[in-house]
Amino acid sequence: MIRMLLRVLGDEYARAMRRTVILMTITAVVEGLSYALLVPVLRALLGSTPADAVPWLVAFGAAVALYAVLRYISDLSGMRVGTTMLRGMYHRLGEHLARLPLGWYNAGRIGEVSVLAGRGLLQAMGVAAHLLAPFISALITPLTIVAVMTAVNWRMGLAALLAAPVVAAIQAWTARATVAADAERHERDQEASGRVIEFLQAQPVLRTGGRTGERFQLLDDSLLDAQRASRRTVLATLPSAVGLTLTVQAIFTGLLVLGAYLALGGSIGAAEILAILVLAARCADPLLSLSDIGGKLRGARSELARLETVLRTEPLREPHEPIQPAHHGLEFDAVTFRHGEHTVFDEVTLTLPEGQRLAVVGPSGAGKSTLLQLLARFYDVDAGAVRVGGVDVRTISTEELMARIAIVFQDVYLFDGTIEENVRLGRPDAGVAEVRAAATAARLDDVIERLPGGWAAHVGEGGALLSGGERQRVSIARALLKNAPIVLLDEVTSALDPVNEAAVHEGIQRLMAGRTVVMVAHRMRTVRRADRIVFLDGGRIVEEGSHDELLDHGGRYAEIWNISIPGVGGRRSPTPVGSAAGGQHGRVRHRAGCGPLTGGTRARSAGNEPPD
Template sequence: MIRMLLRVLGDQYAQPMRRTVALMTTTAIAEGLSYALLVPVLRALFGGNPADAWPWLIVFGAAVALYAALRYRSDLSGFRVGTTLLRGMYHRLGDHLARLPIGWYSAGRVGEVSVMASRGLLQAMGVAAHLLAPFITACVTPLTIVAVMLAVNWQMGLAALIAAPIIAAIQILTARSMAATDADSAERDHEATGRVIEYLQAQPVLRAGGRTVERFRLLDDALHELQRSSRRTVLSALPGAVGLTLTVQTMFTVLLVLGAYLALGGNIGAAEVLAILVLAARCADPLLSLTDIGGKLRGARSELARLDTVLRTKPLPEPREPIQPQRHDLEFESVTFRHGDHTVIDNVSLSVPQGTRLAVVGPSGAGKSTVLQLLARFYDVNAGSVRVGGVDVRAINTETLMAQIAIVFQDVYLFDGTIEDNVRLGRPDAGEAEVRAAATAARLDEVIERLPGGWATNVGEAGTRLSGGERQRVSIARALLKNAPVVLLDEVTSALDPVNEAAVHDGIERLMAGRTVVMVAHRLRTVQRADRIAFLDRGRIVEEGDHDELLRRSGRYAAFWKMSLTPAASE
């Protein structure tokens, strides 16, 4: 557990963690040794002159005060380290996630990372603040007390020591038996959480379709499975808890009987027997807490394992000697890209001279959006090369590459904040006049004027308080403010109403002016003004040319164009 925690933390935080563990271990030993002073105290109290106990009581009080000071320091260190680790791990996880390829983010993995970044990370990093000190105390303090027992009377100390391997075996067996149930419980928990979110998000559709009862049944099934899994977890933990309790009680009973036998035989005094029984009783509390602490540590260890798996995922490699592109032309040279066993792009070659526009069209699933993602290096190609300004994107530093490119997606994501905050993401250091000019060029000013809060209007999580067209205008204003020489457009008008489509087209035209552009579109009328059009099908370019040239060929593009002019296609 500690080794995994130190590996996940990395070298930067490992040393403070080691110091905290050492301090907590010293505190646990000091606690056990302070109880050793009960032996001379009880000897004096049961001796001929009870007043002789006063010096020992003073020493005992000083030892308890020293232990209290150490406990304060160790607990404070645990909280400080835990807080520092939590903040540091948020930064480390965020930086690592930002470097992972986009293909890593499957639908299931996004939910997993969401849970990990919230509850999971809190649980894992809470080990230092809340679990480490009790766990070390439960392990070290009883062993220290047993060492004191051995010093007082080796027979009774040995009897207490015999319980140590039994308790360790119980903990190991309990952890092994609960490993499967813990994993099943975590899976059921994620499934139930997903069902709850799905049920809430699908309310409009469910109510319109009158299928609320059915959805309740699906949610109930997931919650019942979670309940059954929780019951199995409790039942799996029960033998360990009962076994630990019986072992501790048996140890105490054996010590009581052995102490009485030795005292009656004159081999030990009554004061020593009483002191050892008091020490044994003090051992019981931390030992019995091992069941609860063990369960929490297993949960934290599972989260640490998931966090470790994510942090071990290799990001896209950065060049050792990055090259700065001097031009803004784009080129695919014999590019092949596979996603799993599926070939998405198959030996594609194309070029986009600086300042020109390339439109990529084709049926759904042809690989059009993948072309844009490869240009932005969201993935690395399996064969061939993608170049920006004549430089392979793998030889360009990520920050440099992203500074060269502005991307406008079909599905715009806005962060929970004001409209101005979201526009400024394009260039945070831009002046107010530049932000206002970008908004005007994107026709976002029309939206701002009719909103009560104006620029200070909060867009809500993911921009839910704005319509799709309004979100697109924010996205275009953001791209205009960035003022990058290369623009990538992905189906930006495919789901807009006529009014917003006209406004977005106006903003897009301003964004494309004088820049190198690659656009993907389903509505073919939006690509007529492109300098060149590439028709993509099953990952291959089957036709390439300008609009008029491709119509004259009467090939795949011409057929698509005719379909786009029919009433059904234009609706």
């Protein structure tokens, strides 16, 4: 346990932790040695001259006072080390999380880290402050007392020493027996917490369905599972608690019988017997507390193991000598990327010159959003290279790469602060006039005028006090304020009402002006304005070209266009959709055969554009 704690802490905090452990060990030894003075005290009190006990009583009082001072210093050191470690581990965990690939964060991981950063870290770092001193005392003090007993009478000391391997065996058995139960209880508790949140979030659905009087079966099942897991944990620890109690009582009884036998035989005096029994009784309390302390330490050890797992997660490697991109063009060079066992991209190659717009379309699960994530280096590719400005993103510092990219996601997260604070995240040092200009360009000023408090209006956690379209406008204003030369858009208007869509669309047009843009979209209104369009499917680019070129090809893109915009009079391909000619014409090579996405002025005709 202590080795794992020192390993997780690192050299910076491990040194202070070692000093605290040594101080607590010395304190426990002094406590045990102070009880040794009871032997001469009792011997004098039961002898012919009880006054001889006075010096020993003074020595005993001094020893107890020394122990009290050491205990105060060691406990204070434990509290200081615990609070210092807690603060340090929060910083270390935060810095490590900031360096992990953004793709590492999924819904399950976010919940796990939030629990770990809250209750888990407090429990793990609370070891030094609350558990370490009693644990060391429960181990070292009884051993010191046994050594004193051995010095008084080796037979009694040897008999007391027999308890040590039995107690150690019970503790080891308990640890093995409760590992599976503790892991199951942790898993069930997390599931039950998730179900409680789900039950609260599902209230509108349950009430509109007329099921307000019914119990939520999934929640009931998860709570019952958590109850059963807790019961199994208690049953797993019960034998050890009972066994430890019986062992301690049995050893004490054995010492009593052995002492009576030795006293009757004249091998030891009554004063020594009484002193040894007092010492044995003093051993019992810390030994019996081992069961409770051990359970708490096992819980802290589990949290430490989870913390260590997170800290051992390999972060994105920063280049030793970062390279500055020469321009703002983008390139995929024979990129292969796997997510688990699934191959998302298989040797995909494409190039987007600086200042042009690329639209990415395709069926769900084709990897459209992943393409954007690879450009922003949320993940590193398994083969090939992703380049920005002709430079592999792995050789660009994260700070430099993020400074060149503005990302607008479909799901926007806002911090629980004011609208102005959320917009300023794009560029914290921006002036007031720049912030206002970005808001106007994103059509956010309309929202601000309606809100009580204006710019000082709070948006709530996650932006809960704003609508989806209003949150999206804040996100676009943030991107405009950042003024990055590369813009990545991920289906930003797919779930908006017509009014908000029009406002957001206007803001996006201003955001894209003069920049290198890669957009993932289902709305053809945005896609058709791109300089080039790629159709992803099955981990490959199956079609590539301008809007008009892809309509002429009559492939998958033309099929989606005609389905999305019925009755507009759009130009359809003379070749039937899905025919061999159309499919072959639309497919491009994926290794070296896919040339740059250059392409000149886009031809437009009213017959094949959807109404705005």
